[in-house]
Structures are given as structure tokens and as C-alpha cells.
Amino acid sequence: MNKTIIKALIPLAIFLLLVVLLYNGLGKNTRLLPSALIGKSIPKFSLPSLMTDKNISNKTLNGHMYLLNVWASWCPNCRIEHPMITEFARQNIIPVYGLNYKDTDAEAKRWLQQFGNPYNDILVDIDGLVGIDFGVYGAPETFLIDAKGIIRHKIVGELNPQNLKNEILPMIDKYK
Amino acid sequence: MMGQVYLTLMKKLTIIFLLFANTLFAIDIHEFETEQQRLDYQQLTEELRCLVCQNQNIADSDAGLAKDLRREVAKLISQGQDQQQITSYMVDRYGDFVRYSPPIRIDTIVLWVMPLLVLFIATFIVIRTIKKNAKITEESNEL
Numbered sequence: 001m002n003k004t005i006i007k008a009l010i011p012l013a014i015f016l017l018l019v020v021l022l023y024n025g026l027g028k029n030t031r032l033l034p035s036a037l038i039g040k041s042i043p044k045f046s047l048p049s050l051m052t053d054k055n056i057s058n059k060t061l062n063g064h065m066y067l068l069n070v071w072a073s074w075c076p077n078c079r080i081e082h083p084m085i086t087e088f089a090r091q092n093i094i095p096v097y098g099l100n101y102k103d104t105d106a107e108a109k110r111w112l113q114q115f116g117n118p119y120n121d122i123l124v125d126i127d128g129l130v131g132i133d134f135g136v137y138g139a140p141e142t143f144l145i146d147a148k149g150i151i152r153h154k155i156v157g158e159l160n161p162q163n164l165k166n167e168i169l170p171m172i173d174k175y176k
Numbered sequence: 177m178m179g180q181v182y183l184t185l186m187k188k189l190t191i192i193f194l195l196f197a198n199t200l201f202a203i204d205i206h207e208f209e210t211e212q213q214r215l216d217y218q219q220l221t222e223e224l225r226c227l228v229c230q231n232q233n234i235a236d237s238d239a240g241l242a243k244d245l246r247r248e249v250a251k252l253i254s255q256g257q258d259q260q261q262i263t264s265y266m267v268d269r270y271g272d273f274v275r276y277s278p279p280i281r282i283d284t285i286v287l288w289v290m291p292l293l294v295l296f297i298a299t300f301i302v303i304r305t306i307k308k309n310a311k312i313t314e315e316s317n318e319l
Contacts, residue, residue, distance in 0.1 A: 035271070036267065036268060036269060036270060036271035036272075037268075037269070102240065127244075128240075128241075128244050129244075129248075131244075132244060132245070132248060132269060133269060134269075135269040135270050135271075137227040137228055137241055137270070138227075138228055138241065
């Protein structure tokens, strides 16, 4: 008698297990991939600056914590996050650098003229090769890099008040 | 009448063309010195995931990043790197997610073992059920 009841309950148990498993997967953002580079040094690079004639290398930026914002004039979400980047840069918490990703200088400059330039300096990555080294898979992306050049955090998509407050600011306190 | 038939035919052809357009456009030309390099390229681009269009590999995708990654794979092959080196180059930058076949590790073992386990259990249940049914048929035949 007892055995039959247990047997009858097995399908229900399997069903409930599946429900829990699938419910967990619901609403998950599958676009958010963990970065393979968190805790690692930034890649070696030497890129021209959009604002000066000098080249910027990975070593130039060492010595202080900063945000590196990957953007392009062709990227609609960069326009959406731009006021947020501007506001963050205005607060002078840490400097903000830009990585102009697969763009043209002329269009990038026009974009900055139209919306304002919040960046301390901008690295130009025309063919996206340094982007690949950073594990970038789309703009915008924002990296938090500490004084030793180690990547501490990465935001995929726009910087917004939530991820600034809950992710970036605590990380700045933690690694400063 | 003929005009109508022609129109439907053209519509169908357009749809067929659009279905294949994606693969047609994703062809770009890389030249390799050896046949082995060409094979390496083919295998690598088929097993690396396009990260912006997650259910495609980079061989099939026309996305900008997929193109860049194909070019990078071709470049590394021409420099003499083997499949393993190039795969770890990609994994270093994009994580295990970039591979269609995840490595066997403690946190991925479920992925590999689960299907086998389910297969064994299913086979076991099927065999048992068949035996049971055979027995019942035998008994009823004896009656």
C-alpha cells in the first residue's frame, strides 16, 4: 500500500523539481555574461588619443583608479547612458576614460560636440582589436580599473543609477 | 493568370532567398598556406559562439563582432597557433561561454553526466516494463 503511494508520487516530485528549475531560469538576463577578465590585469595596448596627438598605453593609465567606458557614435544605448556618464564625471570621484570602439574620428568628434565630452581622455580603437582583448562584445560597456591596472568590475550595457549605486560605488570604496 | 502565377513564384523565391541570406552573406575570404590551417579555421569558427547572437557560432553569423573574431582566428592560424591555443585565447577574453563544448569540470559535470544518466534510467524503465508486459501476456495466454 505504502509502496504504491510512493510510486504515484514520483512523477509529481519530478514535475515539482522541473518547475523549480525552470522558474529559476525565468526572467534571467541571458545577455549578462560574467567577464573572464575580472581580477586580471588590463591587456597591453598602445592606442592613439582622440583628443591629443599622444598615444595612450596600458601603463599610462596606471597609478589611479578609473572608469573605462566603451562607446561609439553608432551606438544608440551610448546616447542613453551619456547623461549618466557626464554626471558621474562631474562628481570627480574617479576619472573617466573613453574607449571609442569601431568608430571614425570625425563621427566621434561630432557626437562629442553635440552631446558634450565627459572623458578625461579617449582611446581610439578603430578596428576593435583592443576591444577583443578586453572581452568587449558590444557597446556600451564600462570597466572599473584599479591603480594597479586590474579590472575590478564590468557593466555590460548602460551605466544607470541602480548599477552605479549598487555596483560601481561600493567597488570603488572597496578597491580604492 | 500567368502574371499571378509568376508573382507567387517570385514571392516564394524571395522567401527562400531570405531564409538563406544570413549564411550567404557571412562568407568572407581568408587565405591559408596549408589545408590543415583551412580545416583548423573551419572547425574553430564552428565551435566558437557568437556572443551577440548567442545561438549562432561565429562561422554562421554576420554580426560585426563575429566578423572580427573570424578575422582574429584567421590571423592567429596564419601565425602558426594551433586550435587549443586559439581556443584558450578566446576563453581568456570571453570566458567558457564562447565555447559550444564546455570543458569537463566540477561545475559543468552535471551538463555532461545528466543526459547519460537520464538515458540509463529510461532504458532501465523501458526494459522492465517490457518484461512485465511479456509476463502478463504469457499468463493470460496460459489461461
